[in-house]
Amino acid sequence: MNAHIIIVAAGSGSRFGSVLPKQYCLLAGRPVLMHSIERMRSAMPGAGITLVISGAMVDLWRGLCAEHGFRSPRIVFGGATRSESVRNALFSLDGDYDIILVHDGARPLVDVACVKEVVAAMSDEDVDGAIPAVPVTDSLRVVRSDGTSGTVNRTCYRAVQTPQAFRADKLIKAYSSVKDSFSDDASLMEQSGYNRIVLTVGSPANIKITNPMDIAIAEHILSMKQG
């Protein structure tokens, strides 16, 4: 399968509480985003990568690449929302791809096995998309519109990770028709009726850097794996 990878890193990291968006913060001496790119390169050496970053961050990123001797993938500018950023990347592609993988730039610890699982699931022609998922460990509550909340059965829920893999033609069609923003691409695909989404085995280590604490956690996971 001819695959292309989109790495989305255009967020401002408003939840992170730092001036510098989380994807540019150092993790074991290198920006988080470089880890994410490197991991995807290792998992799929043959696939091209499009990196989506904020236009305001291009000079910073180029400076970081020079400083760390890092070869950047081709760059596309992000939009106001995550979905706009993915759309910009998709519409910039001129190759003919079978599948497209979308990965969060803030998931620097994704492992080869996790990527291979989603790609393997796409070999079934009937599948529209394949996404890594892990059980939810905390109890969950749903907050209703009136502000009250209620219990839900957590065993029926999965926490979704990236990379998420999709049929290229369907992902492009979905992004052509749906204008709302979603927190992941599987949601947007389903909004377009492409709902044959398969869950694959994610990894507890494939965390998303969200809070400053997560940088330290990621460093610790990295040191464990090397030990």
Add this chain to the structure above:
Amino acid sequence: MNAHIIIVAAGSGSRFGSVLPKQYCLLAGRPVLMHSIERMRSAMPGAGITLVISGAMVDLWRGLCAEHGFRSPRIVFGGATRSESVRNALFSLDGDYDIILVHDGARPLVDVACVKEVVAAMSDEDVDGAIPAVPVTDSLRVVRSDGTSGTVNRTCYRAVQTPQAFRADKLIKAYSSVKDSFSDDASLMEQSGYNRIVLTVGSPANIKITNPMDIAIAEHILSMKQG
């Protein structure tokens, strides 16, 4: 308010994948459970504590307490499920309490602020229970009975932590009538119609030790806080 604390630590830790249940594993040199007890003691120095552990683990626990010079709370034996364990503790109480807090023994990093928030929320007489919650950072999917899965809006969900505080009389009534097992006590309260449950601000650091990796993460969070 006259408060009592129940710390639930009777699980076998089947998801943890270790012979020793997670609550007895060492975290910064001491069993996880000792941290959980110590944190609750610091947050509510005046409150009594009932500790629920498996009957099979009592000798191990007493040995650990002797080894670490740790004063154990009163012990009640656990049941086959988490809810049975809480029920055993509740029905063993002979004091007259206004509120009861239930805390997971596998949450060793709960902080004073988090405990004080749930207790403060209980000062509103109309509230049946108060539970700490944090936003869900991963995208969520619900798995249907036919094996397919679908998107849910994660902004409508919260991940629930402990300690959870409840009116003592209502919690006891709920446990007297409901026989199913639940992953948290708020769910069981609601099953009995006590659905005025308030969400308070939880802490990202208040993780539940679920995977072996979580021990290392908890050690790292501990070292950051001391640094």
